Amino acid sequence: MPSVPPARHLVRAKDLVDTRYHDPITVADMAKAAGLSRSHFSQQFHRAFGETPHTYLLTRRLERAAALLRNTDRSVADICLAVGLQSIGSFTTSFTHTYGMPPTTYRAQFPDPAKYALIPACVVRAHSRPQHRTFREDTPEPTPLTSEMSDSPPTGDL
Amino acid sequence: MINIANAQLWVHDQDEALAFYTKKLDMEVRSDVTVPEMGNFRWLTVGPTNQPDFAIVLMAIPGPPLMDDATTAQVHDLMSKGFAGTVFLTTDDCEATYRDLKSRGVEFTETPEQRPYGIDAGFRDPSGNQFRLTQLNVSFGG
Numbered sequence: 001m002p003s004v005p006p007a008r009h010l011v012r013a014k015d016l017v018d019t020r021y022h023d024p025i026t027v028a029d030m031a032k033a034a035g036l037s038r039s040h041f042s043q044q045f046h047r048a049f050g051e052t053p054h055t056y057l058l059t060r061r062l063e064r065a066a067a068l069l070r071n072t073d074r075s076v077a078d079i080c081l082a083v084g085l086q087s088i089g090s091f092t093t094s095f096t097h098t099y100g101m102p103p104t105t106y107r108a109q110f111p112d113p114a115k116y117a118l119i120p121a122c123v124v125r126a127h128s129r130p131q132h133r134t135f136r137e138d139t140p141e142p143t144p145l146t147s148e149m150s151d152s153p154p155t156g157d158l
Numbered sequence: 159m160i161n162i163a164n165a166q167l168w169v170h171d172q173d174e175a176l177a178f179y180t181k182k183l184d185m186e187v188r189s190d191v192t193v194p195e196m197g198n199f200r201w202l203t204v205g206p207t208n209q210p211d212f213a214i215v216l217m218a219i220p221g222p223p224l225m226d227d228a229t230t231a232q233v234h235d236l237m238s239k240g241f242a243g244t245v246f247l248t249t250d251d252c253e254a255t256y257r258d259l260k261s262r263g264v265e266f267t268e269t270p271e272q273r274p275y276g277i278d279a280g281f282r283d284p285s286g287n288q289f290r291l292t293q294l295n296v297s298f299g300g
Contacts (some may be wrong), residue, residue: 004170007238009288014240015267015282048239053216117274120290 007048009034013041014049014056018125021060022084027053055132061085062098063129068155069103076103098130165214165243168237172202175216178284179204182262189214202223214245238287244288252277252293259291278289 013030030053031041061083068079071099080091096102101109116124167174179185185204192200199220205213221230236242251254252270256279260266267288268280278292 002206005234005238007235008170011240011282011286019268048235114274119276120275120292121271121273122244122268122280122288122290 006044009036010041010045010048013045013053017053017057021064021081022096023055024084025057026058030057032130051132054102055144058094059129061097063125064093064094065103066099066106066128066130067124069107071113079103098132162212164213164215165245165284166217167283168219168233168286169216169283169287170219170237170240171284172200172216172218172236174284176202176204179214179216182259182264185214195229237287239289240282240286242285242287244290245291246290248292248294250293252279252291 013034016025017029027042028038030045031038034041034045034123036044042053045056049056050136051059056064064083065079065085068074068082069076072079076092077088080088085091092102099106176190180187184207186207188203190200192198192203192240200218202216203213204216210232217227219230219233221227225233232258233242246261256266256270259281264281265266266279266281270277270279270293276292276294278290282291283289285294
């Protein structure tokens with residue numbers, strides 16, 4: 001019998017987040033679910049899934065918040081607490097950063113939740129989780145100004 | 159007319175999978191054939207007793223020469239990460255089936271919850287393949 005690949009344990013940490021995102025779970029809880037030490041776990045999780053355990057937890061919570069904004073009339077503050085986030089200010093900031101607009105604006109864009117009601121919940125959850133970006137990645141790379149470029153005439157599309 | 163006969167899932171270990179699908183999910187073995195001249199390739203299919211014309215193929219990852227070492231490792235890895243596929247099951251009573259399977263040691267990822275399309279729960283097989291267990295709303299008709 002082949003030995004169990006390490007990722008089979010790591011996926012248990014993801015499953016924990018998917019199931020209990022609304023509880024005050026920590027990376028230590030995720031490490032425990034995977035049966036690994038705290039530092040080793042974060043490294044292995046990142047290697048397997050391409051993002052840190054903390055990022056996975058945050059984006060899962062934001063995805064759940066977005067779903068509640070689309071599908072319910074609960075208040076933003078209520079939704080923030082319901083997905084396991086503590087501070088409404090930082091929730092609004094990270095939501096705006098991730099979805100490009102504040103929660104209330106986001107909500108106004110989705111008038112008909114019934115349209116998606118037949119898609120299984122696990123599929124909706126998996127496919128609507130947002131990509132996490134740091135603020136630094138948002139800033140466009142400054143265009144290198146070489147002497148050649150600055151000498152060339154303006155091209156009109158600037 | 160086209161019917162679906164078999165759908166294939168990768169598994170890490172066929173004996174382990176066979177025990178899980180028959181003893182825990184109560185599926186029946188449809189075929190279990192080992193072919194020595196094909197490098198002991200084992201064709202193993204299971205299916206629900208009340209659905210005789212559909213079976214899941216529990217396929218061991220073949221390895222070289224059919225699959226090179228790097229690909230073999232990738233498939234093992236994908237499966238372990240839960241990215242190798244999902245099977246959607248239906249049941250008459252999600253809560254009762256959940257309790258039954260849970261008592262048999264099935265690893266549930268989600269407990270039964272009410273959804274617009276019915277009540278469902280989620281679990282994994284020993285290889286990490288994801289399953290949904292849904293009690294469909296009659297009003298939605300599946």
